[in-house]
Amino acid sequence: MEGFFSVFTVELLNSGIRLATPILLAALGGALCNQAGVLNLALESKMLLGAFVGIVAAYYLGNSYAGLLVAMTAGGLLGLLFAFLYHKYKVDLVILAIAFNLIIVELTVFVMRAQFGNVGSWSDPSIERIPDIHIPVIQDIPFLGPLLSGYNIIVYFSWLVVLVMFVYLYRMRGGRHLRAVGENKSAAETVGINAILLQTLALVISGALAALGGAFLSIGHLKLFTRNMSNGRGWIAIAAAMFGVNHPVGVFLASLFFGFADAFSVRIQNVTDLPPNLVKLLPNVATLLVLILIALRSKIAFSMARRRFRAQLRAEEAAGPGD
Amino acid sequence: MNDPRVRKVLDAILVPLLAVLSGLVVMGILILFLKKPLFESYAILFSNGFGCKEYGNCIFITTLERATPLILTGLSAVVAFRSGMFSIGQEGQYLLGAAAAAWLGYAIHLPPVLHALVLMTGAILVGAAYGWIPGVLRVKLGVNELLATIMLNSIAALIVEYLVQFPMRADTSAVAHSPVIDTSAQLMSFLPGSKWGVGFVIAVLAVIGVYLYLWRTKSGYEQRMAGQSKRFALFGGIHSDQAAIRAMLISGALAGLAGAIEVMGVHRRIMTGFSVGLGFDGLTSAILGQVHPFGVFIVAILFSGLKLGAQLGLQLNLDIPRELGGTIIGFIILFVAAGKLYEENIARAREWSARKRGNPMKGESH
Numbered sequence: 001m002e003g004f005f006s007v008f009t010v011e012l013l014n015s016g017i018r019l020a021t022p023i024l025l026a027a028l029g030g031a032l033c034n035q036a037g038v039l040n041l042a043l044e045s046k047m048l049l050g051a052f053v054g055i056v057a058a059y060y061l062g063n064s065y066a067g068l069l070v071a072m073t074a075g076g077l078l079g080l081l082f083a084f085l086y087h088k089y090k091v092d093l094v095i096l097a098i099a100f101n102l103i104i105v106e107l108t109v110f111v112m113r114a115q116f117g118n119v120g121s122w123s124d125p126s127i128e129r130i131p132d133i134h135i136p137v138i139q140d141i142p143f144l145g146p147l148l149s150g151y152n153i154i155v156y157f158s159w160l161v162v163l164v165m166f167v168y169l170y171r172m173r174g175g176r177h178l179r180a181v182g183e184n185k186s187a188a189e190t191v192g193i194n195a196i197l198l199q200t201l202a203l204v205i206s207g208a209l210a211a212l213g214g215a216f217l218s219i220g221h222l223k224l225f226t227r228n229m230s231n232g233r234g235w236i237a238i239a240a241a242m243f244g245v246n247h248p249v250g251v252f253l254a255s256l257f258f259g260f261a262d263a264f265s266v267r268i269q270n271v272t273d274l275p276p277n278l279v280k281l282l283p284n285v286a287t288l289l290v291l292i293l294i295a296l297r298s299k300i301a302f303s304m305a306r307r308r309f310r311a312q313l314r315a316e317e318a319a320g321p322g323d
Numbered sequence: 324m325n326d327p328r329v330r331k332v333l334d335a336i337l338v339p340l341l342a343v344l345s346g347l348v349v350m351g352i353l354i355l356f357l358k359k360p361l362f363e364s365y366a367i368l369f370s371n372g373f374g375c376k377e378y379g380n381c382i383f384i385t386t387l388e389r390a391t392p393l394i395l396t397g398l399s400a401v402v403a404f405r406s407g408m409f410s411i412g413q414e415g416q417y418l419l420g421a422a423a424a425a426w427l428g429y430a431i432h433l434p435p436v437l438h439a440l441v442l443m444t445g446a447i448l449v450g451a452a453y454g455w456i457p458g459v460l461r462v463k464l465g466v467n468e469l470l471a472t473i474m475l476n477s478i479a480a481l482i483v484e485y486l487v488q489f490p491m492r493a494d495t496s497a498v499a500h501s502p503v504i505d506t507s508a509q510l511m512s513f514l515p516g517s518k519w520g521v522g523f524v525i526a527v528l529a530v531i532g533v534y535l536y537l538w539r540t541k542s543g544y545e546q547r548m549a550g551q552s553k554r555f556a557l558f559g560g561i562h563s564d565q566a567a568i569r570a571m572l573i574s575g576a577l578a579g580l581a582g583a584i585e586v587m588g589v590h591r592r593i594m595t596g597f598s599v600g601l602g603f604d605g606l607t608s609a610i611l612g613q614v615h616p617f618g619v620f621i622v623a624i625l626f627s628g629l630k631l632g633a634q635l636g637l638q639l640n641l642d643i644p645r646e647l648g649g650t651i652i653g654f655i656i657l658f659v660a661a662g663k664l665y666e667e668n669i670a671r672a673r674e675w676s677a678r679k680r681g682n683p684m685k686g687e688s689h
Contacts (some may be wrong), residue, residue, distance in 0.1 A: 041469070085661060089661050089664050091661050091663070092660055095656065098606070098607070098610070098656065099653050099654075100653070101653075102607065102650075103654060106646040107650045109646045110644045110647055113644035113646065114644055232473070232477055235473045239474075242467075277488065278485055281482070284474050285478065287470075287474050288471060288475070291460075291471055291474070292466055294466075295460070295464040298465065
């Protein structure tokens with residue numbers, strides 16, 4: 001049992017935060033799309049695209065930060081393509097997501113093989129990992145120091161996005177318009193809100209964020225690209241967006257939960273002799289349970305709203321005969 | 324041309340056909356990027372996917388063998404989609420069905436035909452049970468079935484990997500695999516040296532069975548109505564919840580059967596990396612096949628041919644990565660989804676030809 005408890009350390013929290021980052025970035029993008037009323041199920045493919053484009057650009061440009069920017073641009077452009085196909089040709093977003101999933105899984109390996117001659121994974125010694133940032137004063141605080149310091153720029157950027165998105169959605173005019181579009185598109189359009197523009201914007205930003213999350217995997221965390229590197233994180237991100245009720249802070253907490261589940265399953269493999277396949281089940285089972293929880297929550301909310309409505313009706317009826 | 328039934332079939336085929344052609348154009352562009360000979364590539368792709376080298380040595384036979392599980396997983400998706408369940412859980416159901424069949428194949432010993440039947444029944448039951456889970460979660464709690472089935476797929480994949488590497492493992496070879504199943508449980512093949520056999524016949528029967536069930540029986544009708552409009556179904560006294568769960572049971576059963584046939588007819592065992600995305604390919608062939616059993620049958624054969632041609636032909640002969648096949652399939656789905664693009668142009672072309680005949684807009688409505 002001692003081996004089991006030795007799992008819980010600051011390093012666990014540390015790697016939990018790291019592993020939460022790609023999920024968080026994609027989930028924030030997904031939440032933004034949900035708020036704007038466009039279902040973005042293609043986070044997985046945008047992530048994988050970001051992972052691949054990021055490392056390839058880092059290799060050719062000789063700068064990993066430039067790789068991040070190129071990855072974000074690529075993800076944003078894919079989001080733009082989605083918006084175009086969705087608005088112009090009314091393509092079903094679910095099928096679009098499935099098609100792009102397949103195309104990007106296969107096309108990345110296709111290009112990897114054709115360009116670099118590698119089958120399973122690719123890396124090059126010239127590629128540099130995005131360096132970790134050690135914040136001068138904070139890193140010396142006991143316990144909190146190692147928790148807050150020592151991550152790379154993508155992690156801090158993802159925290160910044162949480163803040164910016166919160167301010168935008170709940171404190172700014174544009175954000176209110178965006179939420180109005182998600183609430184009722186035609187009503188928003190009648191009061192002069194450009195719904196198509198806002199939905200396009202949401203898809204582009206979410207593409208860029210998901211791609212950055214992917215690039216975190218290939219040049220921010222490891223230093224290589226492997227076939228299907230995103231490995232379902234995009235789908236988990238969709239669950240995280242739902243779990244966090246599409247609120248930036250909620251999404252942040254939900255992503256941390258999935259990140260810790262992931263980190264926990266990695267750690268536990270090191271200290272116990274449980275079969276790795278079974279331990280790897282943990283994040284997936286956690287996601288499934290969360291999905292059930294989300295459904296239960298909305299079911300309860302629905303029945304409570306109905307009960308309130310009935311109580312109101314009864315109260316009105318009781319007061320009714322008077323007038 | 325003027326027979327409305329012929330017209331209906333033509334309308335259904337036109338968009339997928341144009342999508343496939345567009346996909347082949349994209350393939351040409353990718354091949355030109357690699358600076359490989361364009362026309363030779365097409366020739367090699369088709370001769371290695373659909374051709375015959377000489378009498379009795381047909382690659383097309385292998386294509387049919389590869390298409391067998393795809394037809395069944397495609398049918399599985401058709402039953403789910405038609406009933407309003409966007410389940411993409413075929414992969415997981417297929418894997419667990421295969422594992423169940425592999426285990427029953429070596430763990431128990433029975434006389435020939437009976438043993439095969441037991442394997443298939445076992446796989447069908449396991450697949451149906453695994454399809455039931457997302458069905459019930461959807462109907463009782465409202466859990467999104469798309470996300471639930473994605474998670475269940477990963478869970479099934481990890482469980483099967485575990486089973487193959489530990490409890491079911493036959494020896495300590497590099498690639499973990501289970502013991503070979505008894506000959507009494509194996510499915511016969513039609514030609515020596517090929518694995519195209521009884522499994523294909525079962526798949527064809529399943530195509531006909533699913534068609535008859537969905538379009539010629541009361542419960543099938545109920546399921547389709549529940550899929551098209553839940554309210555209308557309710558108005559007509561159909562329990563759409565029950566119909567949805569029934570659909571998921573049948574869908575899971577078909578995918579599980581696909582796994583059993585792959586074990587019994589092709590590999591005779593289960594090993595690591597058993598599934599090569601077959602469940603997902605089934606889903607895509609359902610989409611491209613207009614969510615119709617006959618469409619799935621044709622598209623599954625087409626897909627298998629494209630993949631085989633890319634793998635055996637393009638990769639071995641021209642050194643073009645075999646992922647080209649999958650990429651093209653992805654693009655074809657994209658083009659099908661963007662069907663409006665073609666429909667606008669088809670409508671315009673029809674209008675134009677009708678005007679030329681001095682007969683404006685005749686029969687334009689569906």
